[in-house]
Amino acid sequence: MTKRIVSVGDVACGSEDLFLIAGPCVIEDDTTMLRAAEGLAEASQRLGIPVIFKSSFRSEERRVGKECRSRWSPYH
Numbered sequence: 286m287t288k289r290i291v292s293v294g295d296v297a298c299g300s301e302d303l304f305l306i307a308g309p310c311v312i313e314d315d316t317t318m319l320r321a322a323e324g325l326a327e328a329s330q331r332l333g334i335p336v337i338f339k340s341s342f343r344s345e346e347r348r349v350g351k352e353c354r355s356r357w358s359p360y361h
Contacts, residue, residue: 296335305329308340 290299298304307325312318322338329336 293337296337298337302335304335304337306337306339308338310341312340312342 288299290297292298296302296304305325309317309321318340321340325336325338328334
């Protein structure tokens with residue numbers, strides 16, 4: 286299999302470098318989203334690890350039992 290590297294901003298996903306994809310599952314409100322983003326940015330700088338912030342606007346992508354509407358869910 287050929288290794289594939291995909292760039293997300295300055296992050297080379299699939300390279301040998303460590304990175305983190307993180308964020309709240311769903312954006313509940315501006316305050317929570319900004320607090321999470323600020324915390325992840327601080328951790329990224331402190332640890333020297335790039336962070337890709339990921340969240341969703343759609344609450345129905347949450348998993349409830351085995352029911353999930355996210356296309357990435359094994360139950361989709």
